[in-house]
Amino acid sequence: MCMTTECVDRMTSEVGIDSTSVKEANAGRNIREGSPLKKGPWIKAEDAILMDYVAKYGEGNWSSVHRRTGLARCGKSCRLRWANHLKPDLKKGAFTQEEEELIIEMHAKIGNKWARMAAEFPGRTDNDIKNFWNTRLKRQRRAEKHMLPLGVFFQEFSEDKQNKELATSSSANSDPHLLPINNVEIPTAENRNFEPSQQLYPPGLLNIGFSSFLDTPATSLRDQGLNSSWNTHSVRSTVHSSKRIRGSEAWFSDQNVDLSQAHHQYQNDGSLFTQSLGFSSLYTRNLTSNYHPSSAGDIPGIHASSSEPKLKGKLELPSFQTPMTSWDSPSSVPSIESSNTFIQSPPNEYTDSYSLSPQSSDLLHAILYGSQTPNASRNNSHQETSRDAGPDSCPVLQEIQWGTNPDAITPSGHTITSVFSEYTPSSGGSLEDHQSIAPLMGCNINQEMANFTPTAGNDDTSNHDLFSETDMYFSSTDWAHDKME
DNA sequence: AATGAGGGCAACCGCGACATT
DNA sequence: GAATGTCGCGGTTGCCCTCAT
Numbered sequence: 001m002c003m004t005t006e007c008v009d010r011m012t013s014e015v016g017i018d019s020t021s022v023k024e025a026n027a028g029r030n031i032r033e034g035s036p037l038k039k040g041p042w043i044k045a046e047d048a049i050l051m052d053y054v055a056k057y058g059e060g061n062w063s064s065v066h067r068r069t070g071l072a073r074c075g076k077s078c079r080l081r082w083a084n085h086l087k088p089d090l091k092k093g094a095f096t097q098e099e100e101e102l103i104i105e106m107h108a109k110i111g112n113k114w115a116r117m118a119a120e121f122p123g124r125t126d127n128d129i130k131n132f133w134n135t136r137l138k139r140q141r142r143a144e145k146h147m148l149p150l151g152v153f154f155q156e157f158s159e160d161k162q163n164k165e166l167a168t169s170s171s172a173n174s175d176p177h178l179l180p181i182n183n184v185e186i187p188t189a190e191n192r193n194f195e196p197s198q199q200l201y202p203p204g205l206l207n208i209g210f211s212s213f214l215d216t217p218a219t220s221l222r223d224q225g226l227n228s229s230w231n232t233h234s235v236r237s238t239v240h241s242s243k244r245i246r247g248s249e250a251w252f253s254d255q256n257v258d259l260s261q262a263h264h265q266y267q268n269d270g271s272l273f274t275q276s277l278g279f280s281s282l283y284t285r286n287l288t289s290n291y292h293p294s295s296a297g298d299i300p301g302i303h304a305s306s307s308e309p310k311l312k313g314k315l316e317l318p319s320f321q322t323p324m325t326s327w328d329s330p331s332s333v334p335s336i337e338s339s340n341t342f343i344q345s346p347p348n349e350y351t352d353s354y355s356l357s358p359q360s361s362d363l364l365h366a367i368l369y370g371s372q373t374p375n376a377s378r379n380n381s382h383q384e385t386s387r388d389a390g391p392d393s394c395p396v397l398q399e400i401q402w403g404t405n406p407d408a409i410t411p412s413g414h415t416i417t418s419v420f421s422e423y424t425p426s427s428g429g430s431l432e433d434h435q436s437i438a439p440l441m442g443c444n445i446n447q448e449m450a451n452f453t454p455t456a457g458n459d460d461t462s463n464h465d466l467f468s469e470t471d472m473y474f475s476s477t478d479w480a481h482d483k484m485e
Numbered sequence: 486a487a488t489g490a491g492g493g494c495a496a497c498c499g500c501g502a503c504a505t506t
Numbered sequence: 507g508a509a510t511g512t513c514g515c516g517g518t519t520g521c522c523c524t525c526a527t
Contacts (some may be wrong), residue, residue: 039497041521063512079513080496115515126515131494134517139492 038072042081046071050078051086084125091123095132103129 038046049071057068059082062075071078084090095103099121106117112133114126121129 041495060513075512076498076514077496083514084495112516127495130516135493 037066037074037077039077042073042085046073047081047086050082053078054082054086080127084127089123090125091121095124095128099124100132103132107133 049069050065050073053065053069053071057064062079062082065071065075065078066073073081102120103117106120110116112130114130114133117129118124118126
């Protein structure tokens with residue numbers, strides 16, 4: 001279809017739009033594609049035409065915009081432009097802290113349902129929220145690039161131990177595709193197609209203490225003032241969730257926390273377990289209804305010593321979150337971004353309420369903002385560049401120190417200690433004390449790492465392979481290189 | 486001052502759901 | 507019931523700006 005000058009004149013007169021402005025608006029249309037429709041940035045003249053059209057015909061019938069006004073834009077483009085920019089009640093500007101917190105909470109519950117989220121934010125568009133979230137992911141990925149390759153880290157801690165312990169522990173594992181970390185077996189780099197299948201973890205486990213922390217802007221962590229004691233044994237990272245959960249497994253192991261016991265516990269009382277970690281009841285419901293772990297064996301890649309029941313039921317997944325049935329035979333390999341999103345998007349149904357319980361919200365706040373930390377997201381984004389990957393900004397170090405800072409105050413006035421106390425099961429099970437929860441939260445890592453004993457691959461390359469070559473656990477190897485320099 | 490990296494944002498694309506013919 | 511059109515959603519890309527080196 002060719003929009004001739006005569007056509008434009010005729011149509012614009014019908015609609016009452018100045019034909020000159022239409023001609024002006026249509027200048028520079030996408031000639032290359034041979035399309036009568038224009039692509040790319042909108043100009044004011046186009047906006048004016050579209051606004052006139054909406055004023056006259058109302059929202060909708062986007063496909064007729066081109067027909068009725070001669071505006072060389074497709075209906076979809078018009079709808080998008082209107083919805084994202086021209087709509088009168090749109091709220092522009094940075095997200096407030098409250099909005100950010102709500103986004104985080106909602107994303108934890110419903111995943112990448114931007115439109116549904118936007119419905120809860122008057123004046124905000126799904127695109128706004130999506131961009132906001134993706135920006136966080138970018139930041140997150142950047143932070144990951146600078147984190148410590150744990151192989152190096154572990155080696156530093158265990159060089160003096162591994163030689164004498166290697167013989168006994170390595171003999172315990174005969175699977176060449178698995179590198180044991182104590183009792184936890186981890187697929188080696190040989191399983192290149194392997195991608196952690198996060199949905200096979202208890203959703204809440206992934207969601208609190210790891211991914212939420214992951215979301216925390218680097219400066220938010222740095223600004224907690226927890227930056228004074230960097231040393232060569234400190235981990236520098238915001239760890240990818242898939243890495244973090246793996247680390248947590250090692251921590252469980254190192255803390256003599258038996259995963260099977262832990263899982264038994266939340267099989268018996270999912271709420272206790274999840275709440276102990278600050279999970280909302282939403283996750284509890286998932287744990288108790290869809291997820292029935294009874295031992296570490298329910299978590300692929302963790303090979304418990306006994307046989308266990310498998311996952312029951314099918315978890316509802318966001319569109320991109322293709323379920324995988326096993327660690328080494330993924331039906332698809334989601335991107336890192338997807339993985340992140342996945343982890344942060346437990347496959348839960350939309351619930352009747354977005355709000356976490358006050359207590360879990362407290363813990364969420366504690367995780368996200370630490371001690372009276374002013375939100376440092378976009379306004380400080382430029383301070384969060386690669387410079388923040390320096391020793392002073394080691395997120396995990398801050399996790400460690402944060403974990404040792406019992407007086408950190410949540411926005412609602414609770415100390416970290418009190419929140420932990422509130423959520424720590426008072427008795428029974430292997431998660432009965434802070435010590436067992438702390439590893440989940442990244443606390444006391446020094447001790448645990450110090451206890452860590454590589455049981456295989458006691459050379460540089462094997463660790464390196466495990467933690468960086470796969471691109472799934474650790475995205476960067478340049479940290480060690482930097483460190484050498 | 487030049488340059489590259491990263492952040493933020495706008496817009497497009499592909500796909501699926503739904504309505505209409 | 508099939509074909510077609512429309513709309514909405516989620517994912518991705520590209521551009522521009524800022525900042526650090």
